[in-house]
Amino acid sequence: MTGAMPQGEPCIFCDIAAERAPAHRIYDDRSTAAFLDIFPFTRGHLLVIPKRHGARLTDLPFDDQVALVRTLDEVCRRVERLTPDYNVALNAGANAGQIVFHVHFHVIPRYGESNPFLGPGRARLRDDDARELVRELSRA
Ligand code: 5GP
Ligand code: ZN
Numbered sequence: 096m097t098g099a100m101p102q103g104e105p106c107i108f109c110d111i112a113a114e115r116a117p118a119h120r121i122y123d124d125r126s127t128a129a130f131l132d133i134f135p136f137t138r139g140h141l142l143v144i145p146k147r148h149g150a151r152l153t154d155l156p157f158d159d160q161v162a163l164v165r166t167l168d169e170v171c172r173r174v175e176r177l178t179p180d181y182n183v184a185l186n187a188g189a190n191a192g193q194i195v196f197h198v199h200f201h202v203i204p205r206y207g208e209s210n211p212f213l214g215p216g217r218a219r220l221r222d223d224d225a226r227e228l229v230r231e232l233s234r235a
Contacts, residue, residue, distance in 0.1 A: 108197035121232040127166040180205040
């Protein structure tokens, strides 16, 4: 099952998975995808998703969990082209800061800046920088 949310409720990550919504995608396979976060904490902030809808990791069948972590590993290797330092995060539930209820890992490159999670509002991803990042990170 790809890009289909039960009960027909809208889900932006299902739409991105199914290419009904745009995203700066750096990785795609049968069951997973990775793309740039639209409000990055740092340059190159990525999201890694399963194509099957599930709000949280524990909602996914085991095979999708395995595929997701395999893609997470691939994305981390590519992020290491930018910097060896990064955060991997998964927010599960509103009280943990989850705002998009389709499971995703954040991969957030770190360049020695002060804590980006405490700073002021995040600027929207710039198209020119997004294109440059896609060029750097799409290559296997
Ligand atoms: P959460 O707080 O749910 O773990 O994080 C959701 C993330 O998704 C946020 O960092 C937010 O900027 C990102 N996001 C929300 N909507 C979109 C979208 O339409 N496109 C992209 N690329 N990122 C999104
Ligand atoms: Zn979804």
